[in-house]
Amino acid sequence: MKKISLILMMLLAFVACNEDKDEKAFKSTGKVEAPPVIREYGMVLNDFDVVRDTVKSGDFFGGIMDKYGVDPGTVYQISEKVKDTFNPAKIRAGNKYLILKSKDTASTPEYFIYENDRIHYTVVSLKDSVYATNRSRPxxxxxxxxxxxxxxxxxxxxxxxxxxxxxxxxxxxxxxxxxxxxxxxxxxxxxxxxxxxxxxxxxxxxxxxxxxxxxxxxxxxxxxxxxxxxxxxxxxxxxxxxxxxxxSFFLKAPLNYSRISSRFTQRRFHPVQKRWKAHLGTDYAAPYNTPIVSTANGRVIASSYTSGNGNYVKIQHDSKYTTQYLHMTKRAVRNGQYVKQGDVIGYVGSTGLATGPHVCYRFWVNGKQVDPFRQNLPSAKHIENEYKDQYFAFIKPLxxxxxxxxxxxx
Incomplete structure (x- = not known):
């Protein structure tokens, strides 16, 4: 009993000591110090209960909203109101998001913040006045x-x-x-x-x-x-x-590739069809979702899917040259769209008749498929004489x- 009494006395003394310290701190400052203000995404996060998460494979906007108590009907209304600014169907696995909930007992979701990339993000208001705004970090x-x-x-x-x-x-x-x-x-x-x-x-x-x-x-x-x-x-x-x-007028390759896995040839054993046939393209092996770019300026004349080509894009560059890019996991351009050299038009995949991730790059000259490595392709335009002095003045300090x-x- 003596030991228990001693322990109780020590605990009481400790509590009293801490209360005395708090009282002295309050008397010296006149107030209890507030927690530091956290400002992110153009908002004061202290005003909300904050949930941070990452879009996982198989996640979709409606499912995420349902997890936090937003019913399907409301999700549909939100999607319709913000579709011109934010497309909920295009959220991608691996991207981060936040749910900002009210601090009352209802804990109602008030904002959904989606990181499009490390700089750009979208704020979706889930309150009565539904809206979406695209913003960027400084x-x-x-x-x-x-x-x-x-x-x-x-x-x-x-x-x-x-x-x-x-x-x-x-x-x-x-x-x-x-x-x-x-x-x-x-x-x-x-x-x-x-x-x-x-x-x-x-x-x-x-x-x-x-x-x-x-x-x-x-x-x-x-x-x-x-x-x-x-x-x-x-x-x-x-x-x-x-x-x-x-x-040059054309890039040498449509992506940053690991290796050329198959070149243009009139006779190749097809790894899927198991027979000898012409391979009228160049295969560039690269990891899934590696960006594929247009090798020259032009207009998209086909952005589609076939059982053999998988997801593919075809671009008309001028009256003489046309290129095509096959087996994409996803296309990033639409039919009729104008693209510039280096613009991303899709991502490496293995759709169609393909055994692994790569892009099959095809090249036409005057309507005939050819090997681009054997072509004397045009170069980009040099700076014209009348503008050279201006150019030389620009590069001198550099x-x-x-x-x-x-x-x-x-």
Missing amino acids: VTIKQKELSGVITSSLSEAMEAQGVSHLLVYELSNIYQWSIDFFKLQKGDQFKMVYREKYIDDTVFVGVEEIEAAVFNHSEKPFYAFNYLSDSISGKPSFYDEEAKALQ KEELDDIPYKNI
């Missing part, structure tokens, strides 16, 4: 400089600098018609000036653009400057120090900045 652009040297591959050299793999893709895309990256030599050097995007000035969310670069390959410098020569299209291109275009960056050596 993004800071930072200019960076980089210098590297090849010891084995471009990706290894750039990863050694701690930069994003996206920058590797951007740089190789710029020089794809000037430099054979499978034949880089040990000791080749590169430098660049580029810009990166950050949320809250600290969270990296991607490469904005490469402004200028120089690649010293086989002791020859290849300069590249990002310049908007066509104000109508609004899309810049890369030119060298003599105002010549580095890019070239000076590049030249001032020291090369790295092995």
Whole structure:
């Protein structure tokens, strides 16, 4: 009993001590300190009970709403009212969302916030005045400089600098018609000036653009400057120090591929049909959902599905050239839509007669299917003489900045 009494006395003393501290804190400040205000998505989250979650495979908007007590009839009304701003049918697995609920006993869902990507999000009001607004987080652009040297591959050299793999893709895309990256030599050097995007000035969310670069390959410098020569299209291109275009009318490939799994041939054993037949395309193997891009400007003349092609897109580039992209898991363009070189038109899949994820890229010249690797394809337009002085004035400070960056050596 004495031990129990002693323990009780110690507990009472501890409580009294804490109460005394709280009372002193209150007397010294005159108030109890409020929790810090949490502001996200343009809202004060302290005003709500917040549920954070991620869209899982098989989830859909109605199912998510049902989980939080929103009946199907109300979900239909919400979907109809916001469909011009937000399409609930297009929420994607892996994307994050929030449910903001009232803090009363009813705990009613008042807002649904969906992250379209790391920058852009949509706020859907679920209250009496239903609406949806598309918003974006504030993004800071930072200019960076980089210098590297090849010891084995471009990706290894750039990863050694701690930069994003996206920058590797951007740089190789710029020089794809000037430099054979499978034949880089040990000791080749590169430098660049580029810009990166950050949320809250600290969270990296991607490469904005490469402004200028120089690649010293086989002791020859290849300069590249990002310049908007066509104000109508609004899309810049890369030119060298003599105002010549580095890019071609066509990209070499419709995606950032792992390997070419099958080339254009008149005789190939089909892995599904188990017979010898012509393969009038080039197969690029890549992981599922790798973005597929249009290799040139043009208009979509088919965005459809067949049992053999799976999901496919066909693009007419001019009176002479047409391309087609097969076996997509999902198409991203519609029939009749105009697309620019590099625009995403779909995603790698294995629909139709395919045994694994890849895109079959087909190429027509004057209505005849041909091997694009054997064509003398046109280059992009160089800067016209009347605009060269303006171009040279634009690139002069960029070239000076590049030249001032020291090369790295092995």
